[in-house]
Amino acid sequence: MRIVQALAAAVLSVLAASTVALAAEPKQGGIFRIYHRDSPGSASIHEAATYSINVPFMPVFNNLVIYKQDVAQNSLDSIVPDLAESWAWSGDKKTLTFKLRQGVKWHDGKPFTSADVKCTFDMLMGKSPQKFRQNPRKSWYDQVEDVTTNGDFEASFNLKRPQPSLLALLASGYTPVYPCHVSPAEMRTHPIGTGPFKFVEFKANESIKLTRNPDYFKKGLPHLDGIEFTIIPNRSTALLAFVAGKFDMTFPTEVSIPLLKDVKAQAPNAVCVVEPTNVSTNIIVNSSSAPFDNLDVRRAMALALDRKAFISIMFEGQADIGGTMLPAPGGLWSMPKEMLEAIPGYGPDIEANREAARKLMAKAGYGPDKHVQVKVSTRNIPVYRDPAVILIDQLKTIYVDAELDVVDTAQWFPKVARKDYVLGLNLTGNAVDDPDQSFYENYSCGSERNYTNYCNKDIEKLFDEQSVETDVNKRKKLVWEIDKKLQEDVARPIIFHIHAGTCWQPYVKGVTIMVNGSYNGYRYEDVWLDK
């Protein structure tokens, strides 16, 4: 009897194991339906400054290297070959050479070669006769002297000085390789890539359709027959449609924490995750405008912030407090907690901070009898407007009577770029969790995106110092010092780092939401539908 029982148990366990194996085996086919939050301005990732373009069009392309799509944290360790088979740094760390895959074809049938790599990066560096209509990440390649080829399947990036983070920038979803033979204008309307999905159509305000690339060079991929994005700008309609099962997934990192509760209540089987987006909400201060030309007033403002209040009101506690770099555990470069809390305004005793702030205000000539009158400018959309209202309330504690100045989106960036504000509430997104991208873009003296005019030559030297450092631990320490100094200088006080939700139906498999970059995880070649 025991033998029979043992045999039955063995048979059952074998059956169970085979069922598990079958369940884990990706199924081929099906259309992956996602709603899109707005109608992208174009289909060209290189001309984009929003992930509204990356999400639908990243599956059309390949990079030289890419962040491994099933690893949530982007880091140098999670970078894997894509169009490149391998890469190698030269001894002096000034040349990065890629060996390219052979036999790869563009979606129009033409072969991919090293000339396409050179072409793409020449265009990004502004060195080619063909120009992008706009080139928002030109500065990423400031340290690249030129790109050279050696035959059809080898390309080298020759740098002016070592910059280990170049590899991180090349792995971003913002860095696909474009075909030489297709003009930038055509890429905006009908993109041709080498990626797992081919472009079918883009109807503005309606939909974007992609279909499986049967000639994809990664054998067996993609699993899906296609991807369809339906453009639904109204968030309530979009979420109701997801709840009703019209879509397999929400637009990534677009579901706010309060709305996530609604989704879970109405669609309890939906899989929802909340992750950091590497977008910070911060204050931009025009330091050339009185009274904020006075460092004491700027410091008082930083001391008046109750960051936890922002987070509990807006995110029910689910957001992070940090400096410029995304806080751990999502972020790789953030200061240790004790270092952060030693920075004025970050300490836990809010009342003591505000008392110190009021002393600084008194020193600058402001008090109960003499308030500062100021406008807090911000974009007229909830993620900007809501924290601005909380900020105005908190500033009252230090004799600052602020008034909300909401600005139409079309006007916001021009207004900020021409420094036509005193205090502004802004959001800053980082494409890559790397100090080079964040520091140079937002705090460097000549940068167009240095909205606050902050310019500190000493810090600028530290930017370069950390940028060339190849030892990660040494670089981290330098980054912490820089970040600390930026917060002490009230260069652009960071209020909090946003978290946002993404939901998908339980039968959707293989989706990974990146925890330190909202621009890099949308290749969807591993995604499959278990139905």
Added chain:
Amino acid sequence: MFAYIVRRLALMLVTLVGISVVVFFLLRVVPGNIVDILFDAAGFVDPADKANLERELGIDQPLALQYLHWIWGLLHGDLGYSYVSEKPALQEILPRIPITARLAGLALLFSASIGIPLGVISAVNQGSRLDYILRVVSLSGLSLPSFWLGLLILMASVSLFGNIPIFNPDPKTFGELFTTYCLPAMAVAFRSSALTMRITRSSMLEVLRQDYIRTARAKGASEASVNFNHALKNAILPVITVVGIEAAFLIGGLIVTETVFNIPGVARFLVEAIRWRDYPIVQNLVMFIAVVVVFANFTVDMLYAVFDPRIRYTD
């Protein structure tokens, strides 16, 4: 009559030219253009690239020249290119017109076919319980914004039927057709049918007190004949005016409804185009709407003569 129609058509042309001037220059007065939006949002602006794009789009030219260029193109059927999609504006606008036209037509149909009969019933039964109920319903119709009603319809559909009636580009069954067009049209028509009902009611009440109605009754005409043949025929003129005005204002209601029901029609597209400062799309779409409104007014004026033989348009 013919001379009157010619004169009205000439006047319409002058109105449209005036509208074109106002639309064109107002659009340029609004701060920011597509180049500002594209470049400032992206950062790292090279002024030369910006100037190149302005030159490419032709927005560096003097305004008068840009205006004349647009009108010349319009007269030759060339509406220009969308700055955003880089496709011909006509190609972008044309497919959206039938969608919005269907919606607007259905909304007007619902508005008239629900509002007029209910207005008559309410007037005929003045002071009754039914009259009070209908007046409360009409008041709620006037008070509820169409976007809110639209959202309620969506939420009710999801919770009751587990389905959501958002736009289906290719409806195959009657049910799909109904949910694609009729539900949004009803959301829009609820408010305008309430208005139509109230106007019909008040106009009918006034007519029902007239001597000729008493005479008709004295002559033994049935109540139905009195109400519909004698009273409604004379009470209909203000209703036609209101329906005409509603047709003109419908586009405003459709902007919200198209957004809530995710309908890729003209109204939502116009809002998107304004957001991007896509001048060729905005100015051509506004001109299209202006033409519709001007012709709606003209049709209403002509209908007056049809419904009231006493009205004769002469020189």
